[in-house]
Amino acid sequence: MLQRIYDWVDERLDITPLWRDIADHEVPEHVNPAHHFSAFVYCFGGLTFFIVVIQILSGMFLTMYYVPDIVNAWESVYYLQNEVAFGVIVRGMHHWGASLVIVMMFLHTLRVFFQGAYKKPRELNWVVGVLIFFVMLGLGFTGYLLPWDMKALFATKVGLQIAVTIPVIGEMAKTLLAGGEIIGAQTLARFFAIHVFFLPGALLALMGAHFIMIRKQGISGPL
């Protein structure tokens, strides 16, 4: 049945080359853990991507209940975690995934660094990778404020205090991030917008560039 639906579409639109170009290519022997078990180190980039997918999905579902408003934010998080079925699981996925994505990204970076995989001609991909790292830190920072509990509030106060130490533009950067003079209603709305629209958009664009470059250049050779 599925095969026939696929054939029907393929006959008209010739979709086979599309997915073959993305999915159907040889994995070199030195990257295949079946040949050399130590090749598992090549999994960390893919695992980072896998967790990013989980973060995006669980985040989308969380926004069905969460509201970015200082009166209701904490209550809505408490409600979705304690009153909604599987709320503790979905929020747990997003909470623990946020830490795990940093761990996986770090291991991926270590592999690329120690194998020298960032060297010519792959310097640009290293640069994009570092940008992805900064976007991830931004996602972590903005997401941390959203539950609007004491930990969130004071962590953000500390974070913005660090921003103040930037020479010359420090105060301005803080006001821009906080959306006002205090960390309050405007900060929460702003952090929510940055967390769910701006940074994920940037992240998807950067990941696209990261992957296109890998396809173009191939995986770096064996040591």
Next chain:
Amino acid sequence: MAKKNEVTRRQFLNYTLTGVGGFMAAGMLMPMVRFAIDPVLKEGTEQEMVPVMDVSEITKEPQRKKFKVDQVDGWYESEVEQSAWVYKDEKDEIVALSPVCKHLGCTVDWSSNAAYPDQFYCPCHGGRYTKDGVNVPGTPPLAPLDVYKMKVEKGKLYLGKPEPR
């Protein structure tokens, strides 16, 4: 060449990988989907009966009585105003009708249209109900007005949730 009905290595790997992959994807998606559809599966909440008026004040003519009920809306609790059309019918029994039109939810008024005295009239699309709340055939509503759950205690009328009949 593989014998007839024998599973090839490629088929076996395809089936097991699709199976394991599907199981993992389901394990990931099931909590999220159940989370999202929770409002459909939640049981409706019971509403407390609240005192609305003295029974002695109830007349044969429908009166619009407003009253406050506690409404729990997820994480947000508030007092909302509801109203009821209250009167005594021919058998001297108390009737409390919901003013929400059964067509599209506008608010009906008693005898407000000069052309239809002694009827409930909805200004949105001209829906009409007779005094007992039954919809007049040929007007938009398809069902009679909801009736409030009620009880009388110590000379006071208590109303609960409006229920369809």
